[in-house]
Amino acid sequence: MHSVDRDDTNRNLTMTQDLLLKIKELPRLKLLIIIFTVWQYISILGIAVLNWPNSLVWLNMGLLLAFIVLSPVYESLLLLILSIPFSVVLPNSRFESLPMWRVLYLALFLVWIIRDKKFRFNDIHFLPWDKYLAGFALTGFFVAFFFGSFKLQAAKEVFFWANIYFLYVVLINTLRGKQQIFEVIRCLIWSLTIIVALGFAQLFGTLLTDLSTFWVYWASNVTKLYYGPSFAQVALYSNSWFSYNGATGLRMFSIMPDSQSFAYISFFGLCLGTALTRSVFKHVKKWLWSGVRFAGMAVILSGTRAVWVGMALPFFAVLLAYFKNFQRHLAKKFLWPFIIIFALFAASPIINQGLEYLRVEKFREDFFPRLSSIYDLRENSNRGRIEMWKNSALFALNHPLGVGFANFITSFTQNPYSKSYQELGAEINERYNLPAKYVSAHSLYLQVLVETGFIGFGLFAMFWFCVIKYFWRFVRHYSKVDDFLIYFVAQALLVVFWILAASVFDITLLNDKVLMFFFIDIGIAGLIVKRYQEYEVEEQ
Secondary structure, X not given: OHHHHHHHHHHHHHHHHHHHHHHHHOOHHHHHHHHHHHHHHHHHHHHHHOOOOOOHHHHHHHHHHHHHHHOOHHHHHHHHHHOHHHOOEOOOOOOOOOEHHHHHHHHHHHHHHHHHOOOOHHHOOOOXXXXXXXXXXXXXXXXXXXXXXXXXXXXXHHHHHXXXXXXXHHHHHHOOXXXXXXXXXXHHHHHHHHHHHHHHHHHHHHHOOOHHHHHHHHHHHHHHHHXXXXXXXXXXXXXXXXXXXXXXXXXXXXXXXXXXXXXXXXHHHHHHHHHHOOOOXXXXXXXXXXXXXXXXXXXXXXXXXXXXXXXXXXXXXXXXXXXXXXXXXXXXXXXHHHHHHHHHHHOHHHHHHHHHHHOOOOOOOOHHHHHHHHHOOOOHHHHHHHHHHHHHHHHHHHOOOOOOOOOHHHHOOOOHHHOOHXXXXXXXXXXXXXXXXXXXXXXXXHHHHHHHHHHHHHHHHHHHHHHHHHHXXXXXXXXXXXXHHHHHHHHHHHHHHHHHHHOOOOOHHHOHHHHHHHXXXXXXXXXXXXXXXXXXXXXX
């Protein structure tokens, strides 16, 4: 027994020494990236939990801006991807919900276009679907300009998306070679891991106190830090964190504004972690598979039915590939995440008992009743969703050209043209107990149809068709090749399927962090498809 303990101790000591040696061998910029990431974690934790001054956010912003200006763009990309979980709002009195990532992504783009590209816009490369994305964005903006009531809000929304697109454009124009792609993917998985891990920290926090105390604390400290005082006030009386059939129940949401967006982060990590197991050493694979299992549990504990239903499309795609003997080695690997989720669903009574035993405030959260409520059309949430679907569909038929970005609010409010956006957006919608500006169509497709009309919807559909076609052709062409880069493109395709299915029931893709991870994911996958033959030559 003592011999086994000694062996474990020696093994852990050797791994620690190897880690310290690797850190010492890191280039200075990579070491600085790690230091900045760790400091952001400590400082944000200090502000949220230990009441450290909010002015530390400005210090973080200054450090990141200095790094962007003084460092190569590639290293700045690595740091910004790792910084996604720590991107909070900038404390100021004028723009109370301005997140720091918007300033940083704009700064990165300007540094890249001025210093690296020297304003040579013709040298900027795009992926095949970008033309449809640009057409969609322009359609939504011009529809708002000519037919919408709130043109300024439309311009703000377009600029919001453009900010995220800046990161994507720099990414697909900067990465060179297989090694850089692999490094960015590792930063991406670390970023996702941090958010999922913070979700379990939030879960642990709800076990130690009564829900009302936790609710007020989280909204007043963490939510306010990440999304500003206005949204924090809304979260104090209405959110998706604990709502379940009128009761106060447990759901995971981490640092995200709602459990739906956290569920998306979890399945991104689930798919990406599975792909990454193809390319790493055995002892790292064990950690990755542990992460995949925890991400699967997070998908369940988020209580997000849209994501549960959306899982059906990628699952059947993988199942079909397995039984058709198409990329069977790949399909076999990607079956495991779904098997893990199904196993966790089967074990949910035990999970329920464990949570009930640990909780300070006893409450039984049953996953099976929530799962079965998907098909219950009399359930309150489903009734509200169906009502909004009907209203949105009828409005779209009567307004075939759309109303423009950020003008969806005009489709369900009374006398929308007689008030300012601020007045209209602040009105409480009684059905959802939310300010009108937070109410959506509960379907990405209907939201797009109402805002951009049939022309914009057609461009939106072409974007997805192009992405799927581009990835599918690549995976099919290399069906006999067992390579991590092919695995990565395959997981991006599964993520697209999952999003498309889940988006029938919500518009969560438009959340800022979800949209960032999505664009980074398809951007890297698109680069792999575009340059795979170059990478093959590189290895020879």
